[in-house]
Amino acid sequence: MEPFTSLTATAAPFDAVNVDTDQIIPSRFMRKPRDDENYHTFLFHDIRYDEDGSEKPDFILNQAPYRDARILVAGHNFGCGSSREVAVLALMANGFRAVIASSFGDIFFNNCFNNGVLPIRVADETAARLRAGLHASPGASMTIELEPQTFTGPDGATYEFDVDPFRKHCLLGGLDAIGLTLEYENEIKAFEDRYRQERSWLYP
Amino acid sequence: MAQPRTMFEKIWDSHVIVDRDDGQTLVYVDRHLCHDGSFFAFDLLRDTGLPVRRPDQTFTVPDHYVPTRGHSLDDSADEERAEMIVKLDRNAKEFGVTIFGLSDRRQGIVHIVGPEQGISQPGMLIVCGDSHTSTHGALGAIAFGIGASEVSHVLATQSIWQRRPKTMRITVTGERPFGVLAKDVIMAIIARIGAGAALGHAVEYSGPIFAAMSAEERLTVCNMSIEAGARCGMIAPDETTFAYVKGRPYAPAGEAWQKAVAYWKTLPSDPGATFDKEVSVEADEIAPMVTWGTSPEDALPITGEVPDPAEQADGGRRAAMEKALDYMGLVPGMKLTDIQIDKAFIGSCTNSRIEDLRIAAAVVKGRRVAVPAMVVPGSGLVKRQAEKEGLDRVFTDAGFEWLESGCSMCVGMNGDTIDPGERSASTSNRNFEGRQGPGARTHLMSPAMAAAAAVSGRLTDVRELSSTSSEED
Numbered sequence: 290m291e292p293f294t295s296l297t298a299t300a301a302p303f304d305a306v307n308v309d310t311d312q313i314i315p316s317r318f319m320r321k322p323r324d325d326e327n328y329h330t331f332l333f334h335d336i337r338y339d340e341d342g343s344e345k346p347d348f349i350l351n352q353a354p355y356r357d358a359r360i361l362v363a364g365h366n367f368g369c370g371s372s373r374e375v376a377v378l379a380l381m382a383n384g385f386r387a388v389i390a391s392s393f394g395d396i397f398f399n400n401c402f403n404n405g406v407l408p409i410r411v412a413d414e415t416a417a418r419l420r421a422g423l424h425a426s427p428g429a430s431m432t433i434e435l436e437p438q439t440f441t442g443p444d445g446a447t448y449e450f451d452v453d454p455f456r457k458h459c460l461l462g463g464l465d466a467i468g469l470t471l472e473y474e475n476e477i478k479a480f481e482d483r484y485r486q487e488r489s490w491l492y493p
Numbered sequence: 494m495a496q497p498r499t500m501f502e503k504i505w506d507s508h509v510i511v512d513r514d515d516g517q518t519l520v521y522v523d524r525h526l527c528h529d530g531s532f533f534a535f536d537l538l539r540d541t542g543l544p545v546r547r548p549d550q551t552f553t554v555p556d557h558y559v560p561t562r563g564h565s566l567d568d569s570a571d572e573e574r575a576e577m578i579v580k581l582d583r584n585a586k587e588f589g590v591t592i593f594g595l596s597d598r599r600q601g602i603v604h605i606v607g608p609e610q611g612i613s614q615p616g617m618l619i620v621c622g623d624s625h626t627s628t629h630g631a632l633g634a635i636a637f638g639i640g641a642s643e644v645s646h647v648l649a650t651q652s653i654w655q656r657r658p659k660t661m662r663i664t665v666t667g668e669r670p671f672g673v674l675a676k677d678v679i680m681a682i683i684a685r686i687g688a689g690a691a692l693g694h695a696v697e698y699s700g701p702i703f704a705a706m707s708a709e710e711r712l713t714v715c716n717m718s719i720e721a722g723a724r725c726g727m728i729a730p731d732e733t734t735f736a737y738v739k740g741r742p743y744a745p746a747g748e749a750w751q752k753a754v755a756y757w758k759t760l761p762s763d764p765g766a767t768f769d770k771e772v773s774v775e776a777d778e779i780a781p782m783v784t785w786g787t788s789p790e791d792a793l794p795i796t797g798e799v800p801d802p803a804e805q806a807d808g809g810r811r812a813a814m815e816k817a818l819d820y821m822g823l824v825p826g827m828k829l830t831d832i833q834i835d836k837a838f839i840g841s842c843t844n845s846r847i848e849d850l851r852i853a854a855a856v857v858k859g860r861r862v863a864v865p866a867m868v869v870p871g872s873g874l875v876k877r878q879a880e881k882e883g884l885d886r887v888f889t890d891a892g893f894e895w896l897e898s899g900c901s902m903c904v905g906m907n908g909d910t911i912d913p914g915e916r917s918a919s920t921s922n923r924n925f926e927g928r929q930g931p932g933a934r935t936h937l938m939s940p941a942m943a944a945a946a947a948v949s950g951r952l953t954d955v956r957e958l959s960s961t962s963s964e965e966d
Contacts, residue, residue: 306813307688307788311925316906319530320577335927364809366689366722370925372624374640392692395724396624396638403642453656454515467541470650473511473519477652480510480521490749491523
């Protein structure tokens with residue numbers, strides 16, 4: 290996993306709420322190989338392109354100022370619905386490394402961390418203010434610093450954010466969880482031995 | 494005297510392997526279910542060079558990509574989809590895990606098969622790389638969906654890192670009104686609290702309605718917990734649960750059964766246990782429900798009208814409603830019963846169990862479909878049971894297609910989709926844009942309501958249809 294330390298990039302405002310992972314990547318692309326050269330086109334495919342494959346000009350990421358965006362600023366319940374991890378991969382294929390929203394679907398939230406994408410939860414008013422600022426100055430960039438847990442908004446103001454210390458540690462080091470968990474092999478083994486005794490009916 | 498604990502806390506506490514100071518907990522996984530969409534997780538595991546740590550606790554079944562008009566690989570919509578099913582076979586063989594393959598009668602939707610086989614039991618912690626894993630909580634378990642990286646983690650370590658979710662109790666007071674099914678209850682709850690209301694929470698459903706429900710109805714309720722954003726949904730195990738689990742192939746038997754039940758009886762939340770959040774809904778507010786928009790929270794009683802965004806004070810909500818109505822091709826003020834449909838789908842992990850099919854068949858009996866309609870049983874065993882009861886004939890006589898088990902048109906991944914602009918009456922769980930195919934317009938409802946819509950060609954109050962039928966009788 291690619292480490293995440295800091296990021297300065299164009300931020301795109303995404304005004305819809307309850308953005309489900311079916312919209313982020315329609316299910317028909319889930320069987321495609323992860324190295325498909327068109328993977329970036331799967332992101333938001335059906336709201337981003339017309340049936341003939343041409344771009345819908347209204348869609349935010351098709352607009353000139355946001356083409357290089359690597360930060361998405363959304364509303365509440367972003368990434369709800371299906372557990373499909375490819376929703377994060379499709380964002381990454383377009384260069385996105387951070388999503389700021391007032392809330393996230395739980396599974397999407399975890400999937401982000403497991404792929405080196407930083408999801409940042411902020412208050413509803415903060416998310417709304419950031420999006421308004423980004424609409425007011427199209428193409429404005431933001432800077433996210435993971436170590437001090439801060440980001441600067443399009444207004445130049447600095448905001449602090451919370452991040453789980455364990456997740457932060459993994460992101461900063463680009464560490465995958467399996468490797469870390471294996472360090473607890475003794476604990477897992479001890480748990481299993483005791484558990485199998487106590488719950489013998491689970492192990493006929 | 495120990496502090497009173499919720500059912501969630503009891504089960505959670507008994508699965509903790511490591512509690513880190515930073516709030517992360519490594520919890521043990523009793524049962525890990527995988528499906529044909531899990532291929533990437535097996536690839537990730539292969540990259541690590543590790544084996545599946547507990548093959549005996551890992552169960553796999555193809556469901557998302559399986560064809561429904563025939564159940565051989567040749568029936569697949571294309572080679573790419575067939576390959577998904579073949580990959581699962583290969584992975585199961587390579588890693589030595591149980592598989593209920595395409596030609597196995599026990600094959601079906603993973604969330605139907607788990608409970609049906611007795612793989613899912615009370616007190617367990619169950620995960621699966623699918624968001625509707627919340628289903629299994631209906632038996633009194635912690636069950637939640639995970640992503641592909643997490644699936645590979647569980648395969649390798651039989652454990653998963655989590656932050657302990659908060660707890661929420663949703664209490665429905667009063668008795669179930671006439672004509673209201675489990676699907677209506679959960680749809681009404683989501684409409685009331687919103688699609689993100691339970692984010693970060695483990696939900697326990699409480700009240701006489703749930704206590705009186707069959708185990709299958711409870712599975713329907715917990716299935717849609719994720720549509721309120723919940724980490725998991727659960728219902729206290731009781732005699733109904735025990736009777737449901739007993740005698741199933743993977744359920745404990747003999748002395749082990751006695752031990753298990755003794756433990757399961759300790760699971761319900763203690764009197765006085767506190768939840769981080771409490772929500773209360775009155776049963777008599779619940780009627781047969783349908784969705785009108787593109788989020789499961791966009792639901793109303795069938796007696797209602799398409800809502801008017803202009804009446805919304807909240808700007809965000811107003812914009813979302815306008816967008817949804819535009820996508821759905823509906824205008825405010827239109828009676829929901831005036832909405833014409835193009836297709837009906839009875840199936841999915843929400844509503845494809847034998848009781849669902851009995852309910853739908855009772856509505857369909859003696860009538861004819863007005864639109865193309867299909868029934869996709871949740872498993873090969875559900876299908877066989879339905880055929881034993883003659884339900885297949887009821888459906889086919891009425892003009893329904895009677896198909897093979899799988900996820901089918903709930904998610905359209907096997908090629909069973911609705912054409913752009915078409916409108917479905919569907920017993921599935923998500924009415925998201927494009928969920929049943931690009932441009933598809935989905936109306937969620939119960940199996941009785943979908944059956945009623947299929948025979949009348951429009952959204953219909955099944956209570957009125959039923960009364961007409963009984964007069965004819």
